Amino acid sequence: WQRAQANLEKIDIPLDSILHTIEIMAAGNSDIDEVWQGNEGFAIKNIYLDNGAIMAAPQRPVVNFIGDSITAGCWVVGNHPAADYRPETNYAGICADLLNVDSVRIAYSAGGVLRPATGGVPTADVFLGKIDNQTLWTPNHPDLNVINLGVNDRRFPLTQFIAAFDLFIQQVKLTFPHAPLAIMIPFSQTFASAIRTIATKHNCSIIETKTWHHSFTDGLHPDQAGAITEGKMLA
Secondary structure, three states: OOOHHHHOOOOOOOOOOOOOOOOOOOOOOOOOOOOOOOOOOOOOOOOOOOOOOOOOOOOOOEEEEEEHHHHOOOOOOOOOOOOOOOOOOOOOHHHHHHOOEEEEEEEOOOOOOOOOOOOOOOOHHHHEOOOOOOOEOOOOOEEEEEEOOHHHOOOOOOOHHHHHHHHHHHHHHOOOOOOEEEEEEEOHHHHHHHHHHHHHOOEEEEEEEOOOOOOOOOOOEEOHHHHHHHHHHHH
């Protein structure tokens, strides 16, 4: 992976004459960006080639990673907003590269099934189906969905979490009816018992994480060493 400053407006990628597959990932939104109602975000305006032609990339399996800041890749290499985010090398990015799959992130910082996310983003049941306040997201056709949610709901009563998480699992299964669903126990083990019970109720795979030898930037978000370990274990 190579990092570039998107605010420079033009990014040059030198290539030789061999066929290349280019994957582009945005990594720069911070918690203060009003991504839901403020028309803020990242967009590719155009792609120019000096020589050659653009072709569709070979189809790879698709995994939807549904989660919060940990899944989005926040705080992986430090405490500086945006600059220290690494969606390409957080646990989901490492896993996707090891399995040679395309990773789709449906993930917003601080979000949960009960707690709204930052940047004006609502709870997971709403952000699952919309890109922003005005734009519906047409669901893709993933080969697998992986959910890693719950840690941001830790201040809510257990009974509320159980009801909301149960409904969200039903919503994900209805949104992606042909894809299997795997539910991760949060790295912090928040609501672990309840999540296991709900996953079993809905015949979902359970991914246990307690023994993954985590290391963290701030006690909650995995650092780069932790993310590599977690990504390998998840793969």
